[in-house]
Amino acid sequence: MAELIVEIVALDRKIWTGAARLVRVRTTEGDIGIMPGHESMAGLLKPGEFAIDRVDGDRLRGRIDSGLLSVDNNRVTVVADNVSLDSQTRSA
DSSP: OOOOOEEETTEEEEEEEEEEEEEEEETTTEEEOTTTTOOEEEEEEOOOEEEETTTTTTEEEEEEOSSEEETTTTTEEESSOOOESOOEEEEE
C-alpha cells in the first residue's frame, strides 16, 4: 500500500515526522485532503486544525498558524509559524 511521508515543522523545531495515509489541512483556497499519488503542489495555509491519518491507524490532530504546504512525490511538508498537537490521538 502506498503511503505519504509527512513532516510538520514549526519555525523553531521539528514537530512530527512519519508515514500517513491521509493529510487534511486548510489552505487559503479551502480545505484539502492529500493521499498517496497526489499531484505536486505548494500552497499557503490558513490558521486552523489539521489531521493526519497515520498508517498505524491512529489519527494525529492539531492546530497550526499560517504557514506553507508542499506536496511532491508522496512527501508532504508543512511549515508553520506555530503548531500545537492535541494531547491524544485516536484510532481512525
